[in-house]
Amino acid sequence: MDAIDVIRTKRDGGALSAEQIDWVIDAYTRGAVAEEQMSALAMAILLNGMERSEVARWTEAMIASGERMEWSALDRPTTDKHSTGGVGDKITLPLAPLVAACGAAVPQLSGRGLGHTGGTLDKLESIPGWRAALSPAEMLDVLRGTGAVVCAAGSGLAPADRKLYALRDVTGTVESIPLIASSIMSKKIAEGTGALVLDVKVGSGAFMKTVERARELAETMVAIGTDHGLKTVALLTAMDRPLGRAVGNALEVAESVEVLAGGGPADVVELTVTLAREMLSAAGIAGPDPADALRDGSAMDVWRRMISAQGGDPDAPLPAAPETHVVTAPATGTLTRLDAYGVGVAAWRLGAGRARKEDPVSFGAGVTCHAAPGEHVTAGQPLLTLHADDPDRFDRALAALDGAVEIDGPSGLLPLVIDRVT
Ligand code: URA
The missing domain is CATH 1.20.970.10 (Transferase, Pyrimidine Nucleoside Phosphorylase; Chain C)
Structure with missing residues (x-):
C-alpha cells in the first residue's frame, strides 16, 4: 500500500x-x-x-494502535463523561466523586487545556501535592478505594491519536467532525469505560459554534460508541457564556468544592446533577439521587478521599494570584451577554491557559464573574475581577473582553441543556 x-x-x-x-x-x-x-x-x-463506516474503522484503527484498559476487577459498573471543552467547565471535579458516591466507578482520563479552553488536569494540579500521572495499577487502587479517579492518559493509550492530534493542531485540521469524533471516542473506548455521557458544548466558547454542528458531532460520536457496544448518550449544552462564576484553575477548584459542599452557582449544580443522572442511568444504576449526595456530604467525602489518594491535600489553601483588576458594569440594566470566548481568551492571557503544549500555567490566574447573563447590574458595580501573577497581563486581557459584555441588548441565551442525543 x-x-x-x-x-x-x-x-x-x-x-x-x-x-x-x-x-x-x-x-x-x-x-x-x-x-x-x-x-x-x-x-x-x-x-x-467521511462515511459512517469509515469513521468507525478509523476509530477502531486508532484504538488498535495502543493498549486497551479494562476494569473487570471492580465490583461496580464503570461510567464516564467527556466534555468537548469550554470556558469555566469544571464539571468533572464535582461530577466524578458525586457519581462514585451514588455507586458507580468513574475511571476518567483527562487532558490539559490548550488555547482558551481549560483542562481538568491543570485545575486539579493547582491542589498542592496532587499528581496526574498514575500507572494502570495505581488507577485501579484509587478506583477500588474511592470509586473515582481522574488522571492523565498514559502514552500507550491511542498513540495514533496523540500524534495525529498534535499534527492537526498545527495544520488547521482540528475542526473536522469525523476527526474530532474518532479522536475523542478512540480514547474513551480504549479507556475501557462501560458507559459514556458526552457533554457537547455549543456556542462562542466551544469548538462547535452552532447547534447544528454540535448535533452532527454528537450523533457521530454516539454512533461510534453504539457500534462498539458502549452505551453512549450525548447532551448538547450551552457554552455561549462561561459556566459558573469562576474561570481559571484554582478558582474553578474552589467553585467545585462549593458545589460539593451543597452550594455553588445554580448552572454548575444543575449541569452536574443532570450529567450524574445520565451517567448512572447509562450504567444501569437506579435509585440514588445525585442531588441528595451533594446535600448529605457523601460526594464531598469521596472528593476528599480521591484527592488524598493522588497525593493532594484537600485542606491546603489554593494558590491565589497576587494581582487583581476589577472591571465594572458600564451601565444599569440586565446583563444580556457575557461572551464565553472573550472571557476564555482573557483568562488565557492572564496566564490560566497555555499557547503551546509545553508552556506552564499559572494556577491562581483567571477571571471571577460577579454577575451572570440574565441578572440585573448597576453602573459601576464590579462585574469581573481579573487575577494575574503579573499586572502587565491586564491590558491584553482587557482587549479580549472588548465587546464581550452587553447590557440591555437583545436576549437570546441558549438553554443550559439544549438537547439529548441517543
Ligand atoms: N479533543 C480531542 O481529544 N480530540 C479532538 O480532535 C478535539 C478535541
Whole structure:
C-alpha cells in the first residue's frame, strides 16, 4: 500500500477502504507515513468528510494502535463523561466523586487545556501535592478505594491519536467532525469505560459554534460508541457564556468544592446533577439521587478521599494570584451577554491557559464573574475581577473582553441543556 494512493482516494472524494485505513494509521504510528503525508490526508478528510463506516474503522484503527484498559476487577459498573471543552467547565471535579458516591466507578482520563479552553488536569494540579500521572495499577487502587479517579492518559493509550492530534493542531485540521469524533471516542473506548455521557458544548466558547454542528458531532460520536457496544448518550449544552462564576484553575477548584459542599452557582449544580443522572442511568444504576449526595456530604467525602489518594491535600489553601483588576458594569440594566470566548481568551492571557503544549500555567490566574447573563447590574458595580501573577497581563486581557459584555441588548441565551442525543 502507498500513502499517496490513500491521499488521492480521499482528495478525489472517495471512501477509504478498511485496508487503507488500517494500513495508514498503523504506518503513521510507526513513522512509515510522513507527517506531511498525514497532514495532506487530514486536510482531505476535513474537506471531503467521511462515511459512517469509515469513521468507525478509523476509530477502531486508532484504538488498535495502543493498549486497551479494562476494569473487570471492580465490583461496580464503570461510567464516564467527556466534555468537548469550554470556558469555566469544571464539571468533572464535582461530577466524578458525586457519581462514585451514588455507586458507580468513574475511571476518567483527562487532558490539559490548550488555547482558551481549560483542562481538568491543570485545575486539579493547582491542589498542592496532587499528581496526574498514575500507572494502570495505581488507577485501579484509587478506583477500588474511592470509586473515582481522574488522571492523565498514559502514552500507550491511542498513540495514533496523540500524534495525529498534535499534527492537526498545527495544520488547521482540528475542526473536522469525523476527526474530532474518532479522536475523542478512540480514547474513551480504549479507556475501557462501560458507559459514556458526552457533554457537547455549543456556542462562542466551544469548538462547535452552532447547534447544528454540535448535533452532527454528537450523533457521530454516539454512533461510534453504539457500534462498539458502549452505551453512549450525548447532551448538547450551552457554552455561549462561561459556566459558573469562576474561570481559571484554582478558582474553578474552589467553585467545585462549593458545589460539593451543597452550594455553588445554580448552572454548575444543575449541569452536574443532570450529567450524574445520565451517567448512572447509562450504567444501569437506579435509585440514588445525585442531588441528595451533594446535600448529605457523601460526594464531598469521596472528593476528599480521591484527592488524598493522588497525593493532594484537600485542606491546603489554593494558590491565589497576587494581582487583581476589577472591571465594572458600564451601565444599569440586565446583563444580556457575557461572551464565553472573550472571557476564555482573557483568562488565557492572564496566564490560566497555555499557547503551546509545553508552556506552564499559572494556577491562581483567571477571571471571577460577579454577575451572570440574565441578572440585573448597576453602573459601576464590579462585574469581573481579573487575577494575574503579573499586572502587565491586564491590558491584553482587557482587549479580549472588548465587546464581550452587553447590557440591555437583545436576549437570546441558549438553554443550559439544549438537547439529548441517543
Ligand atoms: N479533543 C480531542 O481529544 N480530540 C479532538 O480532535 C478535539 C478535541
